């Protein structure tokens with residue numbers, strides 16, 4: 001596969017303007033293992049067994065890391081994503097001019113997702129419904145008969161309506177504390193290698209109210225899925241989430257790339 005030079009050169013602090021708008025380029029620039037061959041994806045059932053038996057830790061702490069994919073499976077996702085398109089909608093920037101962060105962007109992934117990613121999303125959806133179904137509620141604004149209405153969906157419907165995003169950051173990338181306009185549960189599958197592709201870049205949950213306590217949940221390995229509650233903590237505690245500054249790892253180019261589910 002040809003590797004576009006601009007992507008190899010890509011860096012959040014330099015050359016931001018000069019790069020790509022399609023997933024293949026994003027993905028090629030993602031990971032040292034991106035060009036490895038595909039393996040046969042594990043079944044939905046096999047992926048489901050990699051989740052814990054219950055959601056107690058997620059409900060107590062607000063976030064939970066699951067080693068969902070092994071390195072060969074991460075390479076397969078990257079390989080499959082290299083032929084995937086993003087939605088026609090332009091990626092949303094995170095940068096200081098937008099007031100939401102630095103050196104990063106989100107792009108909607110078109111459906112259907114590549115099969116392994118789709119299975120990851122399906123396994124996470126099934127696990128959330130099985131263990132926290134009544135809590136999976138989402139309110140969305142829709143226009144019906146020319147009037148704006150707020151529609152509440154719960155359980156499977158809420159998760160089915162959601163989007164998958166490709167999120168990427170370069171050197172100096174920051175995602176300020178925020179809440180997304182989606183349901184209570186979200187998930188993030190890391191496709192970069194912590195320590196190699198980047199350091200720093202810790203995901204955190206933060207109290208939305210004083211004293212704004214934050215709790216970091218750093219990824220330890222590529223292929224980890226972070227399930228998190230983007231809104232509601234214990235009792236009445238409201239949460240936001242964000243990501244601390246991405247710093248260089250041992251690789252020449254710094255990047256932190258992930259796929260977000262239920263967004």
Ligand SMILES: O=C(O)CCC(=O)C(=O)O
Nearest residue numbers: 175180188203242243260
């Ligand atoms: O990249 C991160 O750690 C934050 C991602 C995020 O804001 C999201 O998945 O909604």
Ligand SMILES: [Fe+2]
Nearest residue numbers: 178179180241
């Ligand atoms: Fe978010």
